[in-house]
Amino acid sequence: MATMNIQATLHTIGLFDGADAGFFDSMAAKARVIEAEKGQILFIHEDKAESFYLITRGWIKLFRETLDGAQAVVDILTTGHLFGETSLFQDDLYPYSAEAAEASQIIALPLSVLKEEIEKNPKLALTMLSAMARYRKQQDQELEHRILQNAPQRIGCFLLRLADQNKSGPVTIHLPYDKTLVASRLGMQPETFSRALGKLKDATGITVKGATIEMDSLEQLSQYSCMACSSEFPCKDLKSAKSV
Amino acid sequence: MATMNIQATLHTIGLFDGADAGFFDSMAAKARVIEAEKGQILFIHEDKAESFYLITRGWIKLFRETLDGAQAVVDILTTGHLFGETSLFQDDLYPYSAEAAEASQIIALPLSVLKEEIEKNPKLALTMLSAMARYRKQQDQELEHRILQNAPQRIGCFLLRLADQNKSGPVTIHLPYDKTLVASRLGMQPETFSRALGKLKDATGITVKGATIEMDSLEQLSQYSCMACSSEFPCKDLKSAKSV
DNA sequence: CGAGGGTTTGAAGTGCATCAAATAGTGTGG
DNA sequence: CCACACTATTTGATGCACTTCAAACCCTCG
Numbered sequence: 001m002a003t004m005n006i007q008a009t010l011h012t013i014g015l016f017d018g019a020d021a022g023f024f025d026s027m028a029a030k031a032r033v034i035e036a037e038k039g040q041i042l043f044i045h046e047d048k049a050e051s052f053y054l055i056t057r058g059w060i061k062l063f064r065e066t067l068d069g070a071q072a073v074v075d076i077l078t079t080g081h082l083f084g085e086t087s088l089f090q091d092d093l094y095p096y097s098a099e100a101a102e103a104s105q106i107i108a109l110p111l112s113v114l115k116e117e118i119e120k121n122p123k124l125a126l127t128m129l130s131a132m133a134r135y136r137k138q139q140d141q142e143l144e145h146r147i148l149q150n151a152p153q154r155i156g157c158f159l160l161r162l163a164d165q166n167k168s169g170p171v172t173i174h175l176p177y178d179k180t181l182v183a184s185r186l187g188m189q190p191e192t193f194s195r196a197l198g199k200l201k202d203a204t205g206i207t208v209k210g211a212t213i214e215m216d217s218l219e220q221l222s223q224y225s226c227m228a229c230s231s232e233f234p235c236k237d238l239k240s241a242k243s244v
Numbered sequence: 245m246a247t248m249n250i251q252a253t254l255h256t257i258g259l260f261d262g263a264d265a266g267f268f269d270s271m272a273a274k275a276r277v278i279e280a281e282k283g284q285i286l287f288i289h290e291d292k293a294e295s296f297y298l299i300t301r302g303w304i305k306l307f308r309e310t311l312d313g314a315q316a317v318v319d320i321l322t323t324g325h326l327f328g329e330t331s332l333f334q335d336d337l338y339p340y341s342a343e344a345a346e347a348s349q350i351i352a353l354p355l356s357v358l359k360e361e362i363e364k365n366p367k368l369a370l371t372m373l374s375a376m377a378r379y380r381k382q383q384d385q386e387l388e389h390r391i392l393q394n395a396p397q398r399i400g401c402f403l404l405r406l407a408d409q410n411k412s413g414p415v416t417i418h419l420p421y422d423k424t425l426v427a428s429r430l431g432m433q434p435e436t437f438s439r440a441l442g443k444l445k446d447a448t449g450i451t452v453k454g455a456t457i458e459m460d461s462l463e464q465l466s467q468y469s470c471m472a473c474s475s476e477f478p479c480k481d482l483k484s485a486k487s488v
Numbered sequence: 489c490g491a492g493g494g495t496t497t498g499a500a501g502t503g504c505a506t507c508a509a510a511t512a513g514t515g516t517g518g
Numbered sequence: 519c520c521a522c523a524c525t526a527t528t529t530g531a532t533g534c535a536c537t538t539c540a541a542a543c544c545c546t547c548g
Contacts (some may be wrong), residue, residue, distance in 0.1 A: 180294065
């Protein structure tokens with residue numbers, strides 16, 4: 001798909017529901033498709049923000065770095081997710097850095113056009129508010145998990161959110177990216193991840209084969225992980241917070 | 245001030261800039277002043293949200309609790325701060341519990357009136373968006389601090405945000421509430437707080453006497469704490485995020 | 489003065505990080 | 519199809535930071 005239909009892609013973004021045709025026109029006109037190779041940096045924390053991004057293929061890692069070199073992974077997003085759009089209300093500076101975790105395709109879109117549309121279209125402003133609220137809830141949850149859950153519990157919680165939580169009976173889950181990256185996403189070292197996954201296996205009876213994890217039912221996991229969380233088990237809504 | 249002027253108080257809230265007179269009227273008409281004693285619970289996580297709150301005196305602790313009893317303090321707010329207002333876009337459920345950390349006075353305001361106003365007044369929606377974005381940045385920062393800063397650094401960072409960061413020369417800081425509460429706010433045990441404050445003293449040369457902390461200049465602290473943070477030293481904007 | 493909360497100090501335990509090294513997996517060129 | 523190179527993952531040993539449990543200390547206030 002060398003020449004993808006950008007307009008059609010833009011119409012799939014929930015955030016843009018209720019925007020008018022002119023908006024999609026100028027958005028598409030100024031859109032820029034980027035083929036990013038693994039490790040490519042898209043922007044750096046506190047860069048001046050002129051674009052926001054839609055992922056159309058691959059995985060993008062959002063992170064921050066301290067003066068002394070430590071790194072905190074904010075999130076790892078894939079196809080259909082937006083990022084960088086909240087800079088609109090944030091001094092126009094990116095609140096994190098973005099790097100392609102693998103070869104990826106993304107579309108850069110102008111923040112200016114989005115800003116205009118939000119200012120003149122109340123519907124969009126409301127949609128954006130909901131999106132921000134959802135994102136906020138997600139962040140709250142993330143913070144809580146880092147504080148209250150130990151390493152094995154965080155892994156269990158991560159797996160639960162990869163699965164269809166309404167399904168009962170046997171479940172198979174595939175890790176979406178390599179274990180080192182999952183570890184960083186969960187705020188732990190690869191070695192800790194490996195050992196913690198072992199503990200989780202012992203504690204819940206799940207089966208681990210490479211990147212594939214199987215269990216008789218999700219309950220094994222939820223009982224173990226959700227114990228140390230303030231939300232009750234089906235917490236699916238957190239995962240589906242796309243395009244925020 | 246047994247009979248405070250609620251309307252006047254409402255006009256001081258930045259979030260309401262640009263709302264019309266009718267809004268303030270119905271807001272004030274349905275407002276309810278609450279005298280909360282220390283330890284009083286205002287609402288519980290996932291309660292149905294019908295009000296949001298403005299603090300007019302005292303300190304309010306926002307927190308979540310897990311099934312197994314552990315507690316994560318989200319924030320501790322004082323006079324002039326709003327809380328509970330983002331439930332508007334969140335299934336109408338409170339995202340945390342709220343408790344008076346000491347005897348406090350707060351005003352309960354109807355979410356319904358705010359919702360109506362936001363839907364018909366684009367200006368308010370935009371203000372709310374900015375507020376949410378600011379809050380989000382604050383949360384991002386919080387998460388990062390918990391991950392990348394150790395206990396003494398987190399205390400140093402907390403002190404920096406209590407001070408006027410533009411001031412050079414000697415500085416005196418008073419802890420706003422008791423040390424146990426500060427500890428929980430920073431996600432550590434009281435014992436850890438005590439020992440970490442000792443380490444901070446040794447490392448930076450600050451002077452600690454009870455709840456009073458003195459130093460020759462803020463630089464001593466910023467050098468020590470901001471090393472493990474992705475933001476540069478004057479990070480004042482985070483503290484001033486009132487009324488979000 | 490004495491009770492009770494807040495604060496500090498000591499001793500021991502836990503969880504995760506770090507450093508080091510072995511092992512498993514994957515893609516490459518021969 | 520095999521051997522090599524390189525990376526991902528696991529395992530072991532050790533250290534540090536924070537927690538936990540216990541007890542002392544301090545300060546305020548009745």
